[in-house]
Amino acid sequence: MGLEPADVDKLDDIVKRNRPSHRGDYLFREGDKFQCLYIVKTGSVKTYAPREDGGEQVLGFHLPGELIGLDAIEKCRHHCSARILETSAVCEVPFVQLEELSTTIPSLQHQMYRLLSREISQDENMLTLLGKKNAEERLAAFLISLSERFKRRGFSPSDFHLSMSRHEIGNYLGLAVETISRLFTRFQDEGLLKVERKHIQLLEIERLIAIVQGEERTSSQRTFP
């Protein structure tokens, strides 16, 4: 990512590779002191914030290659929790050391700014989704997002495993579990995908993308044109 090999080594030296973590393990909890950023190597992680009403808001699902904990830099304290969704390998990067390193390696500093900025863009994108999109646009956007992220990491973009529950998807998308379940059924009936428990096959990615873009739905059961 634009670093000299020597610099990559230095970065490599401060990264701590942990043994695999298991479903339900915490990377950190809301209120913990901020020490490290976390990078998912394999598996998946969810982050969620407590709500005033006692519930939780899922903030994101993190796949291999993705960074967790950037929101804790300012206050040096985590205001969300991070839990492992399936057996995962997650690296730790002590932030103080990363910061020191970035003062001596301008391209690392630049990369850090970019990473933080990207996180902001992603959140803003999510705001647009929650602000105006309807239920099927949200689920389609979610599936396309997963698909693209898997693809970028060399996994199949059309055939994957959902490591999170329907409940967690619903929470993330601001929808009820029942709505998620009904939408999966409907998408399957319309031939957009095939779903069996947590195994998803996207059959018509193009049409899913069209749905995300708010395209007028052409219901497949329409019989009288």
Place this chain on the structure above:
Amino acid sequence: MGLEPADVDKLDDIVKRNRPSHRGDYLFREGDKFQCLYIVKTGSVKTYAPREDGGEQVLGFHLPGELIGLDAIEKCRHHCSARILETSAVCEVPFVQLEELSTTIPSLQHQMYRLLSREISQDENMLTLLGKKNAEERLAAFLISLSERFKRRGFSPSDFHLSMSRHEIGNYLGLAVETISRLFTRFQDEGLLKVERKHIQLLEIERLIAIVQGEERTSSQRTFP
């Protein structure tokens, strides 16, 4: 903010103070090349992103002291537009120069990380709001947020001018204009605030905060306990 006076001077040297801008002026538009961050000195600015369906999503309202444009660092391109809401003074900070300066001033680098991190936290907070809160909780949260930000800058926390339209508030909060209008009327009827056109007086900030926290509403017209 933790910088040496000499460093403040260096920072000061790269900040460009512009003449006042007027309502409707653009700081930048979606698609523009990213050159500068913007700091609101006086007045207010809104940022908004285009939606796939042709509409717009208001991403934020920016008051004096607040920074605009952090989401553009990654791609070196703005993916939202920023428009002046009322006659405002806005400074420009050329990002390349800021970045150079931050390689030589570690405390400035640290401050940059904090600013970016804070933006992420704020967006995550907004996700929680859009994910589960109902209409009155959203408007109450919006008003409390404005109140706190005005207070921090030395303005009245309970008596202020809304520089944005009801339509823009609704768009920002994921609600229809009519809902915003009805809520203002209701809040006023309940004695929480006084609203006249764009002039707001918060009469019972405590109760507004209680609403944000999802507290069970005690309707003022309840007559049979």
Place this chain on the structure above:
DNA sequence: AAAAACGCTTGATCCAGATCAATCGAAACT
């Protein structure tokens, strides 16, 4: 192997807030 627990699906009903429609009022323009 039975039973408990949990996640998912499906159906029925309800409601918060959207949408539609009309009016009003302030500000900008002749």
Place this chain on the structure above:
DNA sequence: AGTTTCGATTGATCTGGATCAAGCGTTTTT
């Protein structure tokens, strides 16, 4: 001063998705 324009309010109606309520598989526990 009158007219147009645009934002705000208010009322009536509609609806997408929440909520309530069963069942149904799977997995885990005993």
